Amino acid sequence: MHEFFAALSEQGFLRTALAAGVLASVGCGIMGSFVVVKRIGYLAGGIAHSVLGGMGAALYFGFSPLAGALAAALVAAMLIGLIRLNWKAAEDTLIGALWAIGMAVGIIFIAKTPGYSTDLMSYLFGNILLVPTRDLWIMASLDVFLLAAVGLFYRQFLAVVFDEEFADLRGVPVPFFYLALLCLVAVTVVLLIQVVGLILVIALLTLPAAIAGHYVQSLNMMMIVATILGGVFTTGGLAISYAPDLPPGPTMILLAGGAYVASAIFSRLLARHRARPR
Amino acid sequence: MTSAAKPVIELEHVSFSYTGTPVVDRIDLVVERGEFLGIVGPNAGGKSTLLKLILGLLKPHSGRIRVLGREPVQAQRAIGYVPQYPSFPRDFPINVEQAVLLGRLGTGPLIGGFRRADRIAVQRALSDVEADTLARLPIRTLSGGQLQRVLLARALVSDPEILILDEPTANIDQRLEYDIFAKLRELQAHKTILVVSHDIGFISGYVNRVACINRTLVCHQTDAIDGRVISEMYGDNVRMVAHRH
Numbered sequence: 001m002h003e004f005f006a007a008l009s010e011q012g013f014l015r016t017a018l019a020a021g022v023l024a025s026v027g028c029g030i031m032g033s034f035v036v037v038k039r040i041g042y043l044a045g046g047i048a049h050s051v052l053g054g055m056g057a058a059l060y061f062g063f064s065p066l067a068g069a070l071a072a073a074l075v076a077a078m079l080i081g082l083i084r085l086n087w088k089a090a091e092d093t094l095i096g097a098l099w100a101i102g103m104a105v106g107i108i109f110i111a112k113t114p115g116y117s118t119d120l121m122s123y124l125f126g127n128i129l130l131v132p133t134r135d136l137w138i139m140a141s142l143d144v145f146l147l148a149a150v151g152l153f154y155r156q157f158l159a160v161v162f163d164e165e166f167a168d169l170r171g172v173p174v175p176f177f178y179l180a181l182l183c184l185v186a187v188t189v190v191l192l193i194q195v196v197g198l199i200l201v202i203a204l205l206t207l208p209a210a211i212a213g214h215y216v217q218s219l220n221m222m223m224i225v226a227t228i229l230g231g232v233f234t235t236g237g238l239a240i241s242y243a244p245d246l247p248p249g250p251t252m253i254l255l256a257g258g259a260y261v262a263s264a265i266f267s268r269l270l271a272r273h274r275a276r277p278r
Numbered sequence: 279m280t281s282a283a284k285p286v287i288e289l290e291h292v293s294f295s296y297t298g299t300p301v302v303d304r305i306d307l308v309v310e311r312g313e314f315l316g317i318v319g320p321n322a323g324g325k326s327t328l329l330k331l332i333l334g335l336l337k338p339h340s341g342r343i344r345v346l347g348r349e350p351v352q353a354q355r356a357i358g359y360v361p362q363y364p365s366f367p368r369d370f371p372i373n374v375e376q377a378v379l380l381g382r383l384g385t386g387p388l389i390g391g392f393r394r395a396d397r398i399a400v401q402r403a404l405s406d407v408e409a410d411t412l413a414r415l416p417i418r419t420l421s422g423g424q425l426q427r428v429l430l431a432r433a434l435v436s437d438p439e440i441l442i443l444d445e446p447t448a449n450i451d452q453r454l455e456y457d458i459f460a461k462l463r464e465l466q467a468h469k470t471i472l473v474v475s476h477d478i479g480f481i482s483g484y485v486n487r488v489a490c491i492n493r494t495l496v497c498h499q500t501d502a503i504d505g506r507v508i509s510e511m512y513g514d515n516v517r518m519v520a521h522r523h
Contacts (some may be wrong), residue, residue, distance in 0.1 A: 037370060037371065039367075152389045152390065153389060154391055155379075155380070155383060155390075155391065155392060156383070158372075158376075158380065159380050159383055162366050162370055162372060162377070162380065163364075163365050163366040163380070164365070165335070165361070165365040166359070166361075166365060166366075166380065166381075166432075167380070167383065168335070168354075169333060169335070169354050169355075169357070169359055170354075170355065170380070170381065170383035170384040170436070171354060171355050171383065171384040172383055172384070213371055216371050217371050217372070217373050217416040218371055218372060218373060218376060219371060219372065221371070222371055
């Protein structure tokens with residue numbers, strides 16, 4: 001481990017990777033808390049996978065892949081959100097369909113794009129060691145934007161994720177804030193996929209917030225704890241992966257996943273212990 | 279404000295159906311300011327649906343509803359609503375104070391957090407239902423009776439003109455049921471109250487008037503509910519138990 005800390009002072013790319021992990025943790029901590037309490041992890045997964053279709057199409061037609069990804073994610077978010085608000089029933093089937101179709105479209109476009117040879121693995125797992133400094137600024141701006149949006153409308157977002165019917169009766173425009181929430185999740189997913197890859201985004205979006213949910217009693221506390229845990233997992237994963245030369249993304253995911261399983265068991269035992277008559 | 283003589287809630291020939299067969303059929307009902315109206319009737323008789331129509335959560339297929347002289351959707355913020363079942367997940371990470379604070383939405387500015395005035399209103403509402411000590415507790419640790427008080431506090435915290443309660447005492451013990459209805463009767467001095475119940479005998483000791491709903495308005499009278507009406511609503515095999523309060 002001390003090898004890692006020694007390298008940290010010498011290698012600029014490691015410091016950039018560290019910063020990327022922490023900045024990703026902030027966005028994922030905020031939006032992930034909403035995803036976990038609203039139980040829309042599967043929906044976030046569907047949005048994330050539809051992104052591949054948008055990226056593939058953009059590459060094929062010669063647009064910026066980021067623009068393609070953003071368009072695909074927002075379309076997917078609005079589609080899923082509107083179906084959920086208006087029909088209620090077919091939501092999970094639709095998410096599954098978008099998930100599969102998005103990936104299929106993306107793979108076909110990538111196969112047919114001349115001269116484009118990026119392998120799928122880097123899209124899935126990203127490479128946090130190759131993050132350009134410019135992307136750090138994009139991520140920092142995203143974090144500031146998310147903090148501002150959620151900070152200004154915290155009451156409305158809380159009301160909508162807690163109790164939609166009651167929020168509606170109190171005059172909160174529920175469809176607007178629900179769709180806004182999904183779009184914020186979509187934007188978060190897209191920007192972070194560029195940096196850390198799809199699977200790490202889903203892991204960071206759900207696992208730290210879920211662990212926090214085992215212990216905290218408020219949504220804002222959940223966001224803070226999830227952000228800190230995300231920072232611990234990305235930094236820890238980077239450190240662990242350095243000496244044995246493991247891919248850092250999957251190492252971070254396994255660290256977060258292991259912590260989640262351990263916490264689920266521990267919190268269960270804790271609850272049982274507390275419930276015991278004294 | 280509108281003139282005091284104007285009815286608070288007016289339903290004219292209101293019908294509604296979910297799937298084709300009407301659950302609410304041509305109901306006419308007028309509720310005056312300051313009334314405490316009990317709505318009784320058998321299960322699936324349309325009581326909750328009627329409340330949802332008045333709340334503007336459902337739209338009538340025919341007929342007209344006016345609440346405080348406006349469309350129900352426009353009057354929503356003047357109503358405090360206690361649902362039959364909490365419409366939120368019980369394991370949500372939120373404490374009692376935060377949950378009741380959400381009842382303050384629709385007052386104050388659009389952006390930013392809750393204010394001092396909101397917190398003071400929450401304290402007052404919680405002490406009104408004798409739940410001050412619960413403020414810091416997570417929702418997931420509450421008993422059924424405690425949760426019911428919290429839901430009532432959340433409805434009261436915006437100081438609504440109208441209070442609508444759907445079976446507020448269905449899941450709690452009897453002592454608390456007396457407490458809650460005593461509290462409601464106290465509130466009645468300033469508010470118009472509608473309460474749905476299946477326990478016709480119990481509520482008749484508290485309300486001014488009872489409306490019996492079984493798809494249509496079966497009866498609509500000031501005090502006495504006799505055996506004929508009961509059997510019309512529930513069938514013949516119901517025993518009347520005398521209640522004295």
